[in-house]
Amino acid sequence: MSGKPKLIYFNGRGRMEPVRWLLVAAGVEFEEVFLDTREQYVKLIKDGSLMFQQLPLVEIDGMKMVQTRAILSYIAGKYNLYGKDLKERAFIDMYVEGITDLMHMIMMFPFSPPEAKEKNLALIMERATHRYFPVFEKTLKQHGQDFLVGNRVSWADVQLIEAILAVEEKIPAVLLGFAQLQVILSLNIQELCSTKTSRISCERNCEEIIMSPCYTNQDCGVSGELSSSRCLFNMKHNGGRIRLVSCKTLCS
Amino acid sequence: MSGKPKLIYFNGRGRMEPVRWLLVAAGVEFEEVFLDTREQYVKLIKDGSLMFQQLPLVEIDGMKMVQTRAILSYIAGKYNLYGKDLKERAFIDMYVEGITDLMHMIMMFPFSPPEAKEKNLALIMERATHRYFPVFEKTLKQHGQDFLVGNRVSWADVQLIEAILAVEEKIPAVLLGFAQLQVILSLNIQELCSTKTSRISCERNCEEIIMSPCYTNQDCGVSGELSSSRCLFNMKHNGGRIRLVSCKTLCS
Numbered sequence: 420m421s422g423k424p425k426l427i428y429f430n431g432r433g434r435m436e437p438v439r440w441l442l443v444a445a446g447v448e449f450e451e452v453f454l455d456t457r458e459q460y461v462k463l464i465k466d467g468s469l470m471f472q473q474l475p476l477v478e479i480d481g482m483k484m485v486q487t488r489a490i491l492s493y494i495a496g497k498y499n500l501y502g503k504d505l506k507e508r509a510f511i512d513m514y515v516e517g518i519t520d521l522m523h524m525i526m527m528f529p530f531s532p533p534e535a536k537e538k539n540l541a542l543i544m545e546r547a548t549h550r551y552f553p554v555f556e557k558t559l560k561q562h563g564q565d566f567l568v569g570n571r572v573s574w575a576d577v578q579l580i581e582a583i584l585a586v587e588e589k590i591p592a593v594l595l596g597f598a599q600l601q602v603i604l605s606l607n608i609q610e611l612c613s614t615k616t617s618r619i620s621c622e623r624n625c626e627e628i629i630m631s632p633c634y635t636n637q638d639c640g641v642s643g644e645l646s647s648s649r650c651l652f653n654m655k656h657n658g659g660r661i662r663l664v665s666c667k668t669l670c671s
Numbered sequence: 672m673s674g675k676p677k678l679i680y681f682n683g684r685g686r687m688e689p690v691r692w693l694l695v696a697a698g699v700e701f702e703e704v705f706l707d708t709r710e711q712y713v714k715l716i717k718d719g720s721l722m723f724q725q726l727p728l729v730e731i732d733g734m735k736m737v738q739t740r741a742i743l744s745y746i747a748g749k750y751n752l753y754g755k756d757l758k759e760r761a762f763i764d765m766y767v768e769g770i771t772d773l774m775h776m777i778m779m780f781p782f783s784p785p786e787a788k789e790k791n792l793a794l795i796m797e798r799a800t801h802r803y804f805p806v807f808e809k810t811l812k813q814h815g816q817d818f819l820v821g822n823r824v825s826w827a828d829v830q831l832i833e834a835i836l837a838v839e840e841k842i843p844a845v846l847l848g849f850a851q852l853q854v855i856l857s858l859n860i861q862e863l864c865s866t867k868t869s870r871i872s873c874e875r876n877c878e879e880i881i882m883s884p885c886y887t888n889q890d891c892g893v894s895g896e897l898s899s900s901r902c903l904f905n906m907k908h909n910g911g912r913i914r915l916v917s918c919k920t921l922c923s
């Protein structure tokens with residue numbers, strides 16, 4: 420349990436995805452174990468690895484950490500992504516909690532019954548554009564900085580970018596009317612792309628990916644200087660959009 | 672917004688209750704504003720007091736804090752209830768997150784449809800006794816200390832006591848078989864009762880309350896040395912059980 424953090428989860432985004440993002444933002448390399456069978460999961464419970472019988476599990480610094488928020492808090496604290504004092508941390512926490520509420524709606528969306536899909540999508544749109552995004556747009560506009568808290572990247576920025584991309588995936592035009600968010604989305608992706616260890620998860624359409632020096636697009640049949648990069652997880656087509664998840668060695 | 676923290680919420684436990692508990696554990700006096708009407712709530716939204724249009728709201732140290740977990744994290748950090756280092760904080764966070772999951776089931780229980788009540792209660796019992804309480808029982812037994820982390824009271828203990836009492840309220844015999852939890856319940860209640868500023872929320876039956884020097888029992892018609900104490904919130908009968916919520920000046 421020494422060395423790189425080891426992330427143990429199903430082969431999907433789910434509750435592990437913000438952990439991947441935050442580690443990437445921190446510039447920390449990590450390993451992943453994907454569970455394929457129920458037996459593997461039951462084994463983890465039986466050997467006492469899962470405190471509350473739930474994934475995600477992250478082995479880090481000799482601990483078997485569970486509970487997404489606890490894991491994120493530890494990473495944010497260890498890698499200086501959690502503000503310079505209690506008050507900055509308070510704002511980071513408030514922003515993170517709001518974003519987590521929005522992400523919860525998105526995470527639950529695939530489980531909506533067919534007759535509720537349209538209504539639930541409308542609710543995500545309404546909440547994103549009337550409850551959550553306006554808070555961040557206003558904050559960024561008021562202090563004129565590129566990051567939400569303390570003029571430097573924090574857990575809150577990383578989680579916000581993940582959330583924006585997750586909403587955009589469902590509602591492509593959702594950032595219309597949020598000029599500041601458009602700017603920080605671009606800036607933060609550049610910032611995250613410049614880390615040398617691995618890549619963030621993101622959803623961009625093919626043109627955007629081709630335009631970005633950080634992304635390659637094997638599935639679109641585009642070859643370029645980065646086309647040999649290995650993705651840690653997968654790249655998959657999704658209605659003309661590409662999912663790039665924690666791609667490693669891009670830009671390195 | 673200086674001086675005592677001001678807690679603004681509906682007149683009920685809900686998402687503000689753990690904040691009350693933690694402030695009491697920290698020995699911090701606080702003020703409360705209870706909202707009675709929707710107009711009061713809408714006014715708070717309109718004047719920009721509620722970052723994400725939701726209660727609870729706590730005015731503290733010049734901030735208008737929202738999101739229960741962010742508020743609790745700030746209080747725990749400020750009042751030294753959050754461990755001595757990152758690793759202790761990691762365990763406190765994991766415990767708190769597990770307890771919060773259990774409390775969420777309890778908080779949602781009253782909204783169960785009648786036909787689902789029995790099943791949901793059985794699920795609470797099952798999760799409490801097979802998923803959550805065993806973790807804490809084992810931890811306490813292994814290190815032989817009175818508190819979960821670092822041999823001193825932390826946010827995790829406070830939230831655990833609140834959760835145990837909340838489950839006991841529904842399932843009185845739930846602690847049978849959890850000897851360590853019975854001990855720390857008693858110890859922690861004494862500890863919390865010894866703070867001078869106000870009292871924790873708790874549910875004990877009349878006999879227990881009469882036996883405890885910390886509690887009085889106006890509603891049972893018992894008068895004693897403490898019968899003139901003022902409760903911050905309310906004391907109400909509940910099938911022979913009494914709810915004492917943050918009673919002030921008891922034992923002072």
